[in-house]
Amino acid sequence: MASRNDVATSPGAGAADHANARIEISGLTKRFLTPAGEVFTALHGVSFTVEPGQFCAVVGPTGCGKSTTLSMVSGLDRPSEGSVKVGGREVSGITDGVSFMFQTDALLPWKTVLGNVLMGPVFRRVPKHQAQASARDWLRRVGLAGFEDRYPHQLSGGMRKRVAMAAALINEPKILIMDEPFGALDVQTKAIMSTELLSLWEQIRPSVVFITHDLDEAVALADRVVVMTSSPGSVKAVFDIDLPRPRGSVQEIRFQPRFIELQHQIWDTLREEVERAYALTAGGKQ
Numbered sequence: 001m002a003s004r005n006d007v008a009t010s011p012g013a014g015a016a017d018h019a020n021a022r023i024e025i026s027g028l029t030k031r032f033l034t035p036a037g038e039v040f041t042a043l044h045g046v047s048f049t050v051e052p053g054q055f056c057a058v059v060g061p062t063g064c065g066k067s068t069t070l071s072m073v074s075g076l077d078r079p080s081e082g083s084v085k086v087g088g089r090e091v092s093g094i095t096d097g098v099s100f101m102f103q104t105d106a107l108l109p110w111k112t113v114l115g116n117v118l119m120g121p122v123f124r125r126v127p128k129h130q131a132q133a134s135a136r137d138w139l140r141r142v143g144l145a146g147f148e149d150r151y152p153h154q155l156s157g158g159m160r161k162r163v164a165m166a167a168a169l170i171n172e173p174k175i176l177i178m179d180e181p182f183g184a185l186d187v188q189t190k191a192i193m194s195t196e197l198l199s200l201w202e203q204i205r206p207s208v209v210f211i212t213h214d215l216d217e218a219v220a221l222a223d224r225v226v227v228m229t230s231s232p233g234s235v236k237a238v239f240d241i242d243l244p245r246p247r248g249s250v251q252e253i254r255f256q257p258r259f260i261e262l263q264h265q266i267w268d269t270l271r272e273e274v275e276r277a278y279a280l281t282a283g284g285k286q
C-alpha cells in the first residue's frame with residue numbers, strides 16, 4: 001500500500017481487551033475492478049488465524065495480496081467473499097483497538113516527537129497530564145528521552161521508526177498491524193529495531209500481523225509464519241516457529257541451528273512462489 005501514514009490509531013485502541021484479540025480470517029476473497037473495467041482477483045480463499053497475543057508474520061511474493069489482507073483485518077476495506085472476525089465479531093468498519101505501522105515514513109512533520117506520540121491519547125481524550133506522562137514514558141522506553149522537542153526531519157530514519165513505535169504502542173493496542181515497518185532501514189538498524197520491537201511487544205503482547213519480504217525477519221520475530229502463493233494470493237502453508245521466548249537479539253537468533261532449519265523449510269515453500277511471481281512480472285512463462 002503506497003500512501004499510508006507511518007502510524008495510525010483506531011478509536012478503541014487503549015481500551016484493549018486482549019481476550020478479544022483473536023483474529024480469524026476465513027475464505028477471504030477480494031476482487032478489484034481494474035481501470036480497464038476488468039475484474040481482477042487479488043485474493044482467493046485466504047484463511048488463517050492469529051491467536052490472542054500471537055506474533056504472526058505473513059510472507060509472499062510481491063503483489064500476492066499481503067497488504068490487501070491487512071486492509072481487511074483493519075477494516076479499511078471489505079472482502080468480496082469470506083470474513084474477518086476479531087474477538088469473534090465480524091469486522092465492519094475500522095476495527096477497534098488496532099494500531100498500525102507502515103513502511104512509509106510519515107509522522108506529522110509540524111508536530112514535535114512528543115506531539116506525534118501524544119496524538120493517540122489526545123484522540124482518545126486521555127487527560128492532558130496523564131497523556132504527557134505516558135508519552136514521555138514511551139519515548140523513554142524506545143530510547144528517545146531527551147528528544148521530545150525535536151521535529152521528525154531532525155531525526156534519523158531509525159529514530160523516526162522509534163517515534164512511530166512509541167506512537168503505536170502508547171495506545172496499548174489489542175492488535176498491531178505492521179506492513180514492512182522496517183523495510184526502508186539499513187540492515188543493521190533494521191536488526192536493532194526488530195529486537196526493540198520484540199522486547200516492547202513482550203511487555204504488552206498485542207496480537208501482531210506483520211508483513212515482510214524478509215524471511216529471516218519473519219522467522220526471528222514470529223510465532224507463526226503464513227506463506228502466501230503468488231497472485232491470486234491464497235495460503236500455501238503455515239509454519240509454527242518453536243524458537244524459545246524471550247528471543248533476545250534478532251541478530252543472534254540467526255545463528256541457532258533451529259532457526260536455520262526453519263528458514264530452509266520455509267524458503268523451500270516460498271521459493272517457487274517468488275519465482276512464479278517474478279516470471280509473471282518479467283513477462284515470462286508461468
Ligand SMILES: Nc1ncnc2c1ncn2[C@@H]1O[C@H](COP(=O)(O)OP(=O)(O)OP(=O)(O)O)[C@@H](O)[C@H]1O
Pocket residue numbers: 001032033034040042060061062063064065066067068069231
Ligand atoms: N484498489 C485496487 N484496485 C485494483 N487492484 C488493486 C487494488 N489494490 C491492490 N490491487 C492489486 O492487488 C494485488 C495485491 O496487491 P497488494 O498490495 O495487496 O500486494 P502485496 O502482496 O502487499 O505486494 P507487495 O509485496 O509488492 O507490497 C496487486 O496486483 C495490486 O495491483
